[in-house]
Amino acid sequence: MKIAKPTVPASDDHDHDHHDHGHEHGHAPAASIEAALSMADAYCRERGEKLTPIRRKVLELLLTSGRATKAYSLLDEMRQIHPGSAPPTVYRALDFLLSAGLIHRIESINAFAVCHDLTQCQHGILVVCQQCGNVTELHEPKLRQALVAQIEAAGYRLSGDGIELKGLCAQCQADAAQSGSEAPARHAKAAAAPH
Ligand SMILES: [Zn+2]
Numbered sequence: 001m002k003i004a005k006p007t008v009p010a011s012d013d014h015d016h017d018h019h020d021h022g023h024e025h026g027h028a029p030a031a032s033i034e035a036a037l038s039m040a041d042a043y044c045r046e047r048g049e050k051l052t053p054i055r056r057k058v059l060e061l062l063l064t065s066g067r068a069t070k071a072y073s074l075l076d077e078m079r080q081i082h083p084g085s086a087p088p089t090v091y092r093a094l095d096f097l098l099s100a101g102l103i104h105r106i107e108s109i110n111a112f113a114v115c116h117d118l119t120q121c122q123h124g125i126l127v128v129c130q131q132c133g134n135v136t137e138l139h140e141p142k143l144r145q146a147l148v149a150q151i152e153a154a155g156y157r158l159s160g161d162g163i164e165l166k167g168l169c170a171q172c173q174a175d176a177a178q179s180g181s182e183a184p185a186r187h188a189k190a191a192a193a194p195h
């Protein structure tokens with residue numbers, strides 16, 4: 001299934017900084033998956049850690065999936081490659097990738113997704129399709145800082161670095177509109193044209 005990427009213009013007249021890499025979501029071509037993997041590999045080495053074959057494979061599965069994926073699906077896929085794979089192996093690999101900031105735990109659907117910003121570790125705001133697990137990471141450092149400042153002003157400290165919003169992606173909205181065409185309009189309020 002093709003998923004539209006967030007429309008980030010290629011021009012530089014943005015006030016928020018963005019990077020040349022790591023924005024890919026959806027099905028990335030094999031070459032860019034390979035590139036992402038070697039980037040992650042170099043990043044781990046810089047940190048004095050190792051992207052072991054199993055960690056690398058789990059990351060590759062997540063990159064290939066292009067969306068939030070449940071641990072048991074990852075385990076299933078691992079077992080197709082290495083029949084003896086045990087759950088702890090996959091969980092330990094996920095823990096490592098989480099602590100390295102390479103992936104996100106998506107709490108609302110209990111799944112994992114690759115960070116949009118593989119090695120920069122500047123997490124954005126995650127928007128998660130509750131239907132299909134498509135994840136878009138909004139890279140808006142100012143918006144994120146403003147939000148965190150408000151949260152702290154209210155006396156809170158976030159319990160993790162993930163800020164996650166629940167949603168329904170464009171594809172799933174289209175699917176829902178198609179299958180529910182006999183019950184139209186009422187739910188489309190948000191899409192109403194301005195006058
Ligand atoms: Zn991130």
Ligand SMILES: [Zn+2]
Nearest residue numbers: 129132169172
């Ligand atoms: Zn969706």
